[in-house]
Amino acid sequence: MSEFDRVSGLLDDYRAKKLSRRGLMARAAALGIGASAVGSLVARESAVAARQDAPTPGGMLREGYDLDFSRMDPVATTWYDPAFYSLFETVAIDSPEGDLEPMLAESWEISEDGKQVTFKIHEGAKFHSGRAVDAPAIKEVYDAIKNPDNGSPLAVLFTPVESIEAPDATTLVLKMSNPYYEVMNVVKTGYWAIVNIATRDANKETFGQSIVDGTGPFSFKEWVPGSHVEVTKWAEYPGSIVPYYTNKGPAYLDGIKWTAILEGAQRAVQIENGEIDTLRNPLLQDVARLQGNPDLTVQSYSEPSGYIFGQNFERTDLDFHEVKMRQAISHAIDRNAIVKALLFDLGSPLFGPITPADKYYDKEVEQFNQYDVEAAKALVAELGWTPNADGILEKNGVKMAFNLTVQDESFNRDLGSVIQAQLKEIGMDVTVETLDRGSYFGKLSEGTDSYLFYYLWAVPIDVVILFVGTATKGAPNWGRASVPAVDDAIKAWQTAGNEEELVAAGNQFQMSIAETLPTIPVVVRNTVWVNRPNVRGWLPHAYDIYPHYNDVWLAQ
Amino acid sequence: MSNAATPAPFVTSAGTGAPRGPLRVAWSRLSANKLAMVGAIVALLYIVVGIAGPWFTPYDYAKQDLMHANLPPLSPGHILGTDQVGRDMFSRLVLGIRISLVIGFGVTIVSMVIGTIAGSVAGYYRGAIDTVISGIVEITWGFPLVLIAVILSGSVGRGLLAVVLAIGFVNWAGFARIMRGEVLSLREAEYVQAARATGTPDARILVRHILPNAIAPALVMGSYYVALAIIVEAGLSFIGLGAQAPLPSLGVMVAEGRNYMLQNHWVTTVPGVAILIIVLALNLLGDGLRDILDPRLRNR
Numbered sequence: 001m002s003e004f005d006r007v008s009g010l011l012d013d014y015r016a017k018k019l020s021r022r023g024l025m026a027r028a029a030a031l032g033i034g035a036s037a038v039g040s041l042v043a044r045e046s047a048v049a050a051r052q053d054a055p056t057p058g059g060m061l062r063e064g065y066d067l068d069f070s071r072m073d074p075v076a077t078t079w080y081d082p083a084f085y086s087l088f089e090t091v092a093i094d095s096p097e098g099d100l101e102p103m104l105a106e107s108w109e110i111s112e113d114g115k116q117v118t119f120k121i122h123e124g125a126k127f128h129s130g131r132a133v134d135a136p137a138i139k140e141v142y143d144a145i146k147n148p149d150n151g152s153p154l155a156v157l158f159t160p161v162e163s164i165e166a167p168d169a170t171t172l173v174l175k176m177s178n179p180y181y182e183v184m185n186v187v188k189t190g191y192w193a194i195v196n197i198a199t200r201d202a203n204k205e206t207f208g209q210s211i212v213d214g215t216g217p218f219s220f221k222e223w224v225p226g227s228h229v230e231v232t233k234w235a236e237y238p239g240s241i242v243p244y245y246t247n248k249g250p251a252y253l254d255g256i257k258w259t260a261i262l263e264g265a266q267r268a269v270q271i272e273n274g275e276i277d278t279l280r281n282p283l284l285q286d287v288a289r290l291q292g293n294p295d296l297t298v299q300s301y302s303e304p305s306g307y308i309f310g311q312n313f314e315r316t317d318l319d320f321h322e323v324k325m326r327q328a329i330s331h332a333i334d335r336n337a338i339v340k341a342l343l344f345d346l347g348s349p350l351f352g353p354i355t356p357a358d359k360y361y362d363k364e365v366e367q368f369n370q371y372d373v374e375a376a377k378a379l380v381a382e383l384g385w386t387p388n389a390d391g392i393l394e395k396n397g398v399k400m401a402f403n404l405t406v407q408d409e410s411f412n413r414d415l416g417s418v419i420q421a422q423l424k425e426i427g428m429d430v431t432v433e434t435l436d437r438g439s440y441f442g443k444l445s446e447g448t449d450s451y452l453f454y455y456l457w458a459v460p461i462d463v464v465i466l467f468v469g470t471a472t473k474g475a476p477n478w479g480r481a482s483v484p485a486v487d488d489a490i491k492a493w494q495t496a497g498n499e500e501e502l503v504a505a506g507n508q509f510q511m512s513i514a515e516t517l518p519t520i521p522v523v524v525r526n527t528v529w530v531n532r533p534n535v536r537g538w539l540p541h542a543y544d545i546y547p548h549y550n551d552v553w554l555a556q
Numbered sequence: 557m558s559n560a561a562t563p564a565p566f567v568t569s570a571g572t573g574a575p576r577g578p579l580r581v582a583w584s585r586l587s588a589n590k591l592a593m594v595g596a597i598v599a600l601l602y603i604v605v606g607i608a609g610p611w612f613t614p615y616d617y618a619k620q621d622l623m624h625a626n627l628p629p630l631s632p633g634h635i636l637g638t639d640q641v642g643r644d645m646f647s648r649l650v651l652g653i654r655i656s657l658v659i660g661f662g663v664t665i666v667s668m669v670i671g672t673i674a675g676s677v678a679g680y681y682r683g684a685i686d687t688v689i690s691g692i693v694e695i696t697w698g699f700p701l702v703l704i705a706v707i708l709s710g711s712v713g714r715g716l717l718a719v720v721l722a723i724g725f726v727n728w729a730g731f732a733r734i735m736r737g738e739v740l741s742l743r744e745a746e747y748v749q750a751a752r753a754t755g756t757p758d759a760r761i762l763v764r765h766i767l768p769n770a771i772a773p774a775l776v777m778g779s780y781y782v783a784l785a786i787i788v789e790a791g792l793s794f795i796g797l798g799a800q801a802p803l804p805s806l807g808v809m810v811a812e813g814r815n816y817m818l819q820n821h822w823v824t825t826v827p828g829v830a831i832l833i834i835v836l837a838l839n840l841l842g843d844g845l846r847d848i849l850d851p852r853l854r855n856r
Contacts, residue, residue: 341640
């Protein structure tokens with residue numbers, strides 16, 4: 001009997017209620033199937049069961065969130081949070097299987113030369129304020145993103161888009177200066193979520209803080225920074241055309257409240273105590289305990305994110321502009337040990353810029369950046385650095401001593417401390433500088449010796465480009481990196497006219513980063529979602545960074 | 557003549573009638589107080605560990621071994637276990653004790669010197685000088701310590717210097733206040749008036765006649781303030797304003813382990829218990845000193 005058959009058999013017993021959740025976990029463990037894998041299967045089962053059960057309308061979903069909230073203005077925010085997925089919609093959406101599906105656009109067509117995308121906008125959608133969502137309304141959003149005055153942080157991803165036209169109410173045309181197949185992966189993300197620009201323009205100071213006008217199934221209630229965001233059911237929601245949603249009409253829930261639980265250890269405790277119904281990212285050291293709790297379902301999978309370690313190319317006195325120096329630093333980092341000790345095996349080493357779970361991942365990157373202290377020492381020696389009496393590297397009277405700026409968060413602090421210790425092994429004296437979020441980004445923009453950064457983005461290559469390309473030198477290319485081979489690869493990615501060209505460009509990009517290291521990839525963590533058994537229809541999945549709430553209901 | 561006018565509070569007679577020095581008397585009283593002796597012995601032990609321990613620790617306090625992280629106490633080679641990045645807890649604890657003691661004693665000694673001078677001058681001269689110094693003391697006393705630490709971190713950077721300056725900035729005022737009160741009452745004593753009448757300079761009167769008789773309460777207060785400084789340092793380090801990684805003050809160690817409380821409690825409990833023991837010991841010692849030095853309690 002294959003493992004698949006055994007798992008299927010267990011799940012059949014579970015569905016038939018011959019086996020409790022605790023029994024399922026125990027039997028699965030006896031078969032050598034990880035709790036995480038079973039958790040995902042059980043979650044999927046619950047979602048399927050939820051579709052079969054009759055949903056009960058009403059109730060407030062309480063979700064714990066591991067970060068503080070950002071402004072709910074897709075055009076200008078620097079980060080977006082789960083509330084976005086209740087308030088806003090995009091033209092297209094990723095299904096749990098990773099396929100692009102319609103959301104506000106019924107369909108789209110990419111021209112043969114890859115230079116034009118024509119969307120057919122679904123009729124009937126409207127904003128919370130009552131305005132119809134038509135092609136001109138979406139054009140206004142995309143124009144706002146392109147307008148530098150609005151400070152859209154990823155507007156550069158729309159650079160190839162020369163014009164946005166809305167010849168009629170249901171047709172939206174993006175015309176590009178060059179083939180840009182990737183544009184579909186751009187417009188499905190939260191920064192391209194559709195808001196009512198008229199409301200936004202009329203409320204410039206307060207939009208996203210106390211006023212939100214989106215198209216999602218929930219309307220904004222309140223945001224208390226540092227505490228929570230709350231939304232309420234929008235009874236007039238005209239419905240959704242997303243194929244994978246079971247519920248095409250208004251939401252089942254009366255509302256959702258996301259609470260920022262910034263003290264890491266508290267997150268697991270709160271879901272164990274039933275103070276919240278769902279949770280994003282407990283501390284990884286708490287995951288095994290939560291997986292052993294029969295009242296909870298835990299899902300864990302590699303998220304489209306990464307921790308990167310950047311050096312300031314302008315510190316030429318430290319040879320950070322030299323590829324050999326960056327390779328030496330990279331060889332000194334023991335990524336596998338970090339995954340084991342700090343991520344509790346809930347993550348992967350990064351030898352290239354993107355997670356191994358990504359569909360564009362190129363395994364060839366693993367020939368680079370392996371842990372090799374002797375190779376690291378040889379590389380710094382080739383550049384003329386020799387250890388002084390204290391074991392610290394010196395060259396021309398300059399000591400290899402520099403700051404590592406990290407954002408104040410427990411994992412960041414631990415990772416900073418590990419990198420500090422590992423670089424000491426090759427004679428580098430690193431001072432970890434821990435800063436709160438505001439000061440951290442201020443320091444990065446003003447210029448720092450080196451930094452640790454965590455990114456999260458549905459299509460990782462799109463965002464990594466911003467940290468390494470010459471075009472974004474300064475911010476968010478905080479290391480002021482400029483590597484011609486990387487710029488060439490970025491150009492190939494941004495001019496790919498079809499999927500094949502995109503894959504080839506993706507490989508070229510990954511290999512150029514892995515070899516020349518404009519930023520040093522370190523590790524990727526798993527995202528972990530936990531829910532209590534009363535939560536039905538809630539289905540986080542690896543192809544989107546947060547779950548959607550249309551199908552969610554609370555069992556009594 | 558001035559010497560003759562100064563009372564000698566510790567000079568007394570033993571049962572044999574032989575004169576005894578003040579230190580012997582103090583020791584005799586301290587050794588009779590069992591709790592104070594326990595406090596003194598424990599504090600002494602910490603001092604010895606703080607001074608000599610780092611030379612005998614088995615590992616570098618910053619040396620990580622990720623493949624052996626979170627080992628429990630009594631693991632082979634790691635008597636107190638390892639922390640979340642595989643650093644030896646014993647080696648870090650010993651250095652943490654040194655850092656905490658240096659801050660506790662260092663800040664208190666400096667605060668005591670500054671506070672004693674300021675309080676003595678205010679109490680002796682009274683008038684405008686007293687008003688100004690007392691005003692500064694009141695303002696200082698009203699500053700929230702954490703706020704000062706945050707401001708100082710912004711100007712001198714996070715780290716032990718900011719902690720030392722923050723604690724010192726507030727604690728000197730406590731000594732100044734108590735010394736002012738003592739000097740105010742002693743300046744009217746007959747032996748002080750006699751010294752003044754013979755033309756003895758003010759500085760000499762303060763140093764030779766008043767301070768020796770006024771310093772006892774400050775010494776008692778000092779023992780409490782050492783404990784207080786250790787706790788405050790731990791608190792400020794806990795919120796990230798104190799010692800910076802990889803330097804292990806006791807507060808930093810508690811902070812680093814707090815997210816592992818339910819899995820590897822020793823990362824937090826070991827330094828936490830170390831703080832508890834030294835603070836308790838210093839308080840017991842302080843109580844004993846107060847009993848010895850305060851004449852009102854001496855015969856209880």
